[in-house]
Amino acid sequence: MSGPSDEDDNKSAGDTPPVDDNKRRRRVGGPVTKGGDSRASKQMFERVKTARGRKTSSKNWLQRQLNDPYVKKAQMEGYRSRAAYKLIELDERFRFIRPGMRIVDLGSAPGGWLQVCVKKGVSEVIGIDLLPIDPIDGATIFEKDFTEDDAPDMVKAAMGGPADGVISDLAPWTTGHKNTDHVRIVGLVELATLFAFETLKPGGFFIAKVFQGGAEADLLEQLKQRFGKVRHFKPASSRSESAETFLIAMGFKG
Numbered sequence: 001m002s003g004p005s006d007e008d009d010n011k012s013a014g015d016t017p018p019v020d021d022n023k024r025r026r027r028v029g030g031p032v033t034k035g036g037d038s039r040a041s042k043q044m045f046e047r048v049k050t051a052r053g054r055k056t057s058s059k060n061w062l063q064r065q066l067n068d069p070y071v072k073k074a075q076m077e078g079y080r081s082r083a084a085y086k087l088i089e090l091d092e093r094f095r096f097i098r099p100g101m102r103i104v105d106l107g108s109a110p111g112g113w114l115q116v117c118v119k120k121g122v123s124e125v126i127g128i129d130l131l132p133i134d135p136i137d138g139a140t141i142f143e144k145d146f147t148e149d150d151a152p153d154m155v156k157a158a159m160g161g162p163a164d165g166v167i168s169d170l171a172p173w174t175t176g177h178k179n180t181d182h183v184r185i186v187g188l189v190e191l192a193t194l195f196a197f198e199t200l201k202p203g204g205f206f207i208a209k210v211f212q213g214g215a216e217a218d219l220l221e222q223l224k225q226r227f228g229k230v231r232h233f234k235p236a237s238s239r240s241e242s243a244e245t246f247l248i249a250m251g252f253k254g
């Protein structure tokens, strides 16, 4: 195993680059300003100078982090990950989070989405991740694999009832083997969907990160049968070079 496949968002905003990420998906960073005056762009673009001995992929990761406006924003506003802005944007567009709700966040480390839910006044937010998460006031955290049989009941017991929403920013741990990783990604979203079917109350919503242009046809069909409305949306804070997009399913039929 080399680590979760989303190398941007499973780290806190000011975290160090991956130790050995040469098996991960590679993305090359870019300047803060797109287009416009090239001299100005050069001035604003922070280069990683101390690259001796550092792998190219680590250097690219660090350079991208240093020049990413959402990383800077997260540091300034106290969010643990730039991923927080994806949930903020999704909610601005679809308005699914409301005060007093019960929400389950699958794959929540380091906790950016949990922080957003707390800030929006949900009454119960449960975070589950394989990785440990530092405590967040107002959130209940389980260090656990959500695919374990007892996970749905455990979560419902902790919330005192079914969920108004299940949100998933899950990124599977990858092997570096393209086909294997694709199967893992698809499998994880399907398992998250089954988890949502088991834990949601009628009328509830399911938001999930998916890859390669959206949900697979079978999954999409299942979702359309069980939810009143199903959409795909890619927030501006999701890097354009990333294959991720988000699935928004609202109005669970039970």
Ligand SMILES: C[S@@+](CC[C@H](N)C(=O)[O-])C[C@H]1O[C@@H](n2cnc3c(N)ncnc32)[C@H](O)[C@@H]1O
Pocket: 004, 006, 009, 010, 080, 081, 083, 084, 106, 107, 108, 109, 110, 111, 112, 113, 114, 128, 129, 130, 131, 144, 145, 146, 147, 169, 170, 171, 172, 173
């Ligand atoms: C991109 S990160 C989530 C970032 C988070 N939304 C935030 O705002 O900070 C994806 C997470 O999914 C977790 N994950 C992957 N498979 C999992 C599983 N089976 N059970 C629980 N968590 C899992 C990884 O450990 C990783 O921390």
